[in-house]
Amino acid sequence: MKVFVACTHDDQSLADTLSMSLKARGDEPVRAAELDSPAPVVEAISAAIRSADLLVAILSSASPNIYYELGLARGSGVPLVVAARDTEHVPFDLLSTRFVHLGGDDTTDAQLIVRTVALMPVERRRTALVGSARDQLKSLVEDPGQLESVSPPAFDRLVSEALREAGCQVRRPAIGEDIGVDLVIEPKNQEPVLIEVKKLNGSGRVSVEAVAQLARALENSGTRRGLLISSAGFSSASLRFASQTGIRLATLREFVSAPSIESLLSTDVGRRVADQTGRDERSRLAMTLAGGHLAPGTLDEYAQRMVVDGAIAAARAYPEVATDLLDCRLHNEQLVTLIEDVTKHARSGLHNTQQSLWGLSFPLPHLGSLVLLAASSNDPIRRVDYAEDQTPGGHWIRRQADLQADGQTYEVRVQVVAPSGAPAHGVTVELALASEDVVRSGLTDANGVMLFLDVAAVDLDRSTFRLRP
Amino acid sequence: MPALSDSSAVREAERALPQHQTAVALLQRWLADPGIRVRWLDLACGKGQILGSLDENLSPSARARIEFWGFDANQDFVRETERLARSANFGRTTCLVGELSGFATALAGDGARFDFITATNVVHELRPVDIAPILVDCVLQLAETGTLFVCDVETISPRELGAVAWSRSDIAAVVNRMLDEFGASTYRPEFGLWHHRTSDWWGVQIEPRHMGNDLEAWRAKRADVIGAVRGEIRAQLRRRLDRCEKALSTLTDCAPETGAEEDYKVKLLFELWAVSYALRDMP
Numbered sequence: 001m002k003v004f005v006a007c008t009h010d011d012q013s014l015a016d017t018l019s020m021s022l023k024a025r026g027d028e029p030v031r032a033a034e035l036d037s038p039a040p041v042v043e044a045i046s047a048a049i050r051s052a053d054l055l056v057a058i059l060s061s062a063s064p065n066i067y068y069e070l071g072l073a074r075g076s077g078v079p080l081v082v083a084a085r086d087t088e089h090v091p092f093d094l095l096s097t098r099f100v101h102l103g104g105d106d107t108t109d110a111q112l113i114v115r116t117v118a119l120m121p122v123e124r125r126r127t128a129l130v131g132s133a134r135d136q137l138k139s140l141v142e143d144p145g146q147l148e149s150v151s152p153p154a155f156d157r158l159v160s161e162a163l164r165e166a167g168c169q170v171r172r173p174a175i176g177e178d179i180g181v182d183l184v185i186e187p188k189n190q191e192p193v194l195i196e197v198k199k200l201n202g203s204g205r206v207s208v209e210a211v212a213q214l215a216r217a218l219e220n221s222g223t224r225r226g227l228l229i230s231s232a233g234f235s236s237a238s239l240r241f242a243s244q245t246g247i248r249l250a251t252l253r254e255f256v257s258a259p260s261i262e263s264l265l266s267t268d269v270g271r272r273v274a275d276q277t278g279r280d281e282r283s284r285l286a287m288t289l290a291g292g293h294l295a296p297g298t299l300d301e302y303a304q305r306m307v308v309d310g311a312i313a314a315a316r317a318y319p320e321v322a323t324d325l326l327d328c329r330l331h332n333e334q335l336v337t338l339i340e341d342v343t344k345h346a347r348s349g350l351h352n353t354q355q356s357l358w359g360l361s362f363p364l365p366h367l368g369s370l371v372l373l374a375a376s377s378n379d380p381i382r383r384v385d386y387a388e389d390q391t392p393g394g395h396w397i398r399r400q401a402d403l404q405a406d407g408q409t410y411e412v413r414v415q416v417v418a419p420s421g422a423p424a425h426g427v428t429v430e431l432a433l434a435s436e437d438v439v440r441s442g443l444t445d446a447n448g449v450m451l452f453l454d455v456a457a458v459d460l461d462r463s464t465f466r467l468r469p
Numbered sequence: 470m471p472a473l474s475d476s477s478a479v480r481e482a483e484r485a486l487p488q489h490q491t492a493v494a495l496l497q498r499w500l501a502d503p504g505i506r507v508r509w510l511d512l513a514c515g516k517g518q519i520l521g522s523l524d525e526n527l528s529p530s531a532r533a534r535i536e537f538w539g540f541d542a543n544q545d546f547v548r549e550t551e552r553l554a555r556s557a558n559f560g561r562t563t564c565l566v567g568e569l570s571g572f573a574t575a576l577a578g579d580g581a582r583f584d585f586i587t588a589t590n591v592v593h594e595l596r597p598v599d600i601a602p603i604l605v606d607c608v609l610q611l612a613e614t615g616t617l618f619v620c621d622v623e624t625i626s627p628r629e630l631g632a633v634a635w636s637r638s639d640i641a642a643v644v645n646r647m648l649d650e651f652g653a654s655t656y657r658p659e660f661g662l663w664h665h666r667t668s669d670w671w672g673v674q675i676e677p678r679h680m681g682n683d684l685e686a687w688r689a690k691r692a693d694v695i696g697a698v699r700g701e702i703r704a705q706l707r708r709r710l711d712r713c714e715k716a717l718s719t720l721t722d723c724a725p726e727t728g729a730e731e732d733y734k735v736k737l738l739f740e741l742w743a744v745s746y747a748l749r750d751m752p
Contacts, residue, residue: 216712
């Protein structure tokens, strides 16, 4: 059993004794200080914890590092044993986990911990990866938890093997070459390609530094083609930098989905769509962003820099991109078109999956924001925003409804915006049924807001909000 | 031109860094021959870090066969080195203060060449325009069987304003260019790389005996070689500046999104200044 021992420097002595005892029992103790990995230490620790069968935390002081490791293990479903002299430093949330009271004698304490470890009903959570390297990588794409548990060197090896399976001659640069990349591949009848492989946490992003280093390697080696393959997404800056240098960036999903290495090198997601649309570099970048399965907010900055053309094209060409776009905030007048496209795709996507919470927010001129939210039945909707029609006076009404967990609307907040874009203060807003019976009315405050409380009984689908003429 | 004001010299009594251990090991190799005396120049000697561990690693009789020269731009550092050197009871101790780019001139009156020259943790402190003459003069100052040991960090931590660090591959290109210009294009010294906790280190030993040992011809070529090596350094710096500006441009347009990118932004700003500043001297 692989046991990750989390401890501070002050507890090294106990950890040493514990490690020996665990080894004697046939277990495999792992400690952060002993990790030998070329990956950044945080990544190595993360991978080690996620792949462990059990984590033992020695908590003799309030150590942020140990708390982080505990949180990581807890979040990854790794069983925990907490050992401490008392519960002073044990997080409240972990008070229900298996606890070992330390007495101060390393040998005795180690025995106590080992005894507790032996009693833990630990299941091996890892399933063996099978098949070709590419098949194994495909499995990892579909199982992010398992991907997290793969160490960076193992990930590197799998990618290397998958490239070999794809018919490439793969080699690691010789020491004398000193070009600073992981792999060099030589596709048949093609010029060589420098490849950098990054294994990051699922929430991580490849930084622009990694791309700049690959650019440097290309310069130093006189090679023109470079490919960075990452288990996670890319930062906006890294995408921008890559687009300026011709370096290709590929997520693991793109890597395993590509029909060939050449296709991956010659067309990234952005290029594929850009080829269809003839859009400019910025558009292609947007496509790359959208297709890169990036976290919310990534497109935000780009969209503000006039990359919406690309996003629209991406949404049209790739329904899956449309659903990705739903998590991105976009700002541009052209978004009207995008709204239509994305909404259409999003609705179909949601209809099909009903699994995820998607959100789309478009601040539009004079309109405030338009947000489309949908959720699975397991995720209570917190807000539903949408735009109402323009009023005759040129005002805009924006409505936001808060829902209870059972899906019932219990309050509606309305903001009225003047044609100038400023909040409209002191305007009377009416909530009326289709029959034009006024159910409620009130004056907007200084922020142009009117709040209608306790509307659960009102059929909002048949209602409208309007300004009193 | 003074050295970087942001530079620092380390001397820790309790531990010798691996590069200093390497220097001492090389000294041990020299002194293994009981009949030999070693003329050793510690260029940019700092506070004498290498000397700190000699007590435990060289016998008094071995130390007595060392003729030591310490050279540094910082008077306080040299004073400290001299104190350590005196207490080591070398056969001879000479410590000089001066600009590193002028070390050959400062030592010219002495005549004899050195068996061993060490330049540890110094290249990043040098103005890039001075690297070529210092490197070339080190070679010209070596005895026929001598060794020049140079090592430095690939990244500087903590950061020093104006300091330009060189990677192993970059400095290898510089050294190899020098060797080519000296007519020793078949000689390619090994460049080591060590991964330390805070930064990576490169190191190289350059030995004239593999270069043909034609001192007079080398001296005649000195200016040309310096010019060519400066050209290599200038080209590298321009490429670095281009990459740096490109990366900063992307981070200006797209804010850093991770802690690593935030750190990189600061690193780039230091790099931008250091490289721009260096290129002022090398138009």
